[in-house]
Amino acid sequence: MQFLSDNAASVHPAVWDALKAADTPDTPYDGDALSAALDDSFAQVFQRPCAVLWVATGTAANCLALAAMVPPHGGVVCHEEAHIEMDEGGAPGFYLHGAKLMLAQGEGAKLTPQTIAAVLDPIRDDVHQVQPHAISITQASEYGCSYRPEEIAAIAEIAQARGLRLHMDGARFANAAAFLDCTPTAAAGPVDALSFGFIKNGGMSAEAIVFFDPALADVARYRRKRAGHLQSKGRFLAAQLQAMLEDDIxxxxxxxxxxxxxxxxxxxxxxxxxxxxxxxxxxxxxxxxxxxxxxxxxxxxxxxxxxxxxxxxxxxxxxxxxxxxxxxxxx
CATH class of the missing domain: 3.90.1150.10 (Aspartate Aminotransferase, domain 1)
Incomplete structure (x- = not known):
């Protein structure tokens, strides 16, 4: 009776069926029909235009999304218990070429405008200190707590006021959306990019980076290739994502x-x-x-x-x- 981790769960049968169906010749990399349809499939989920890239791991999804937002000399405000700080083996520093994680506090591993401001306010606007470029929140948080739509809106407001991008680590985004019993759009809020987790939720080896700003996706495509995550048979990753979206599995x-x-x-x-x-x-x-x-x-x-x-x-x-x-x- 295992309750170790949802990472250890079996693969959903629909994913296996989709992988078998995808085992036919098609354009390599992300030029196949399944990959090309991802933007429209996720746009239907979120009821807004988006650009979607598949990757093999949640770590890559988080770090590639942030790398499109943050320069090497910049910083990312995140919770001190965030995955990107505690569970990704220094990958943010690797993918972001040294950008700094700026750690904030908050009950249940959730950030608030107040705890974000506590990190931002002491930073001088000069070259001697790392300047923030993005905020990253986790939905649901590392302690299984879900951000309400109004909480995300408040964080988005401080991000916009300070000229910062907003990223959501959605490793368990599906669980948060289900708990909140709201639309995916409301569960995500006005973020610039979402790392949409599938592997913990019945997928096998595919995660999605959902960009709500197409310009960020254009940058991330090059970074994905450089990071070794542009798989030659990308249709098998796209097939998993499409299968999970079908009938809201x-x-x-x-x-x-x-x-x-x-x-x-x-x-x-x-x-x-x-x-x-x-x-x-x-x-x-x-x-x-x-x-x-x-x-x-x-x-x-x-x-x-x-x-x-x-x-x-x-x-x-x-x-x-x-x-x-x-x-x-x-x-």
Whole structure:
């Protein structure tokens, strides 16, 4: 009964079917019919024009998006617990050629206009200090908390007022949209670029960078090639994305994962460290309690010395979620 990570979940059957169907000769790189249709497919999702590039990993999606916005001498404001700071092995510095991550605070790993301003206000406008060029937020956050549309709008307002670009790391964007029960447009807000996660949600090896400014996409295409992410058989990446968008599979998968997390969260009572607003749970557990759960067959990650992280997925079995809920409740 695995709750280690949604990265470990199996690939959705529709993705396998799409990969098989795509196994016919077509134009190489991103010149195939499936890749060419991505802009229109995502425009239907977000009800606004966009330019979409596929890449193989979420790390590449985040860093290529930011590299199109931020020069090597610039900075990116992000939360101190952000993926780009904590979980991407220095990739932002590599892709952005040394640009600085400017760390801010906020409850639930979410930024606010106030915590952003606390980073920006002390910076002098001179060549001796790194100047900010972008803000990056994560939807849902690294602690499974979802930004409400009005929260994103407030951050977008400070970004616009300061002349900064706004990037969204949407590794679990689907789970946030499902939790908020709003349109994808509202869940994304007025960002310049979105790293739309699919692999955690039933995809195999494809993520999407959705640019709402075509000029940024033009820059990113060259950077994607230079970074080694322009795959020669790109139709297989495009096929995965198209399959997940078909019939809103991406959203149905997220709803299933969220429902499993919500069931477990209800049983955790006062143990929760953060509200359950996606498919992650951070639960206070002693070492002995964690050992007891593992003895019952549950897989999960320790979170520090006194907590555990449980992550549900699109294919989490209902009986497994119910079993974990009962096990935690009985500790």
């Amino acid at each position: 991406w959203l149905a998968n997220a709803r299933h994962a969220n429902a499993a997390a919500a069931e477990i969260g209800t049983a955790c009572a006062g143990r929760l460290m953060h509200p359950v607003e996606a498919n992650e749970l951070f639960v206070r557990c002693t070492p002995a309690e964690r050992a007891a759960l593992r003895d019952q067959g549950f897989g999960f990650y320790d979170w520090g010395d006194d907590a555990a992280r449980f992550v549900t997925a699109w294919n989490t079995r209902e009986q497994d979620a119910t079993a974990l809920a009962k096990a935690v409740a009985s500790l």
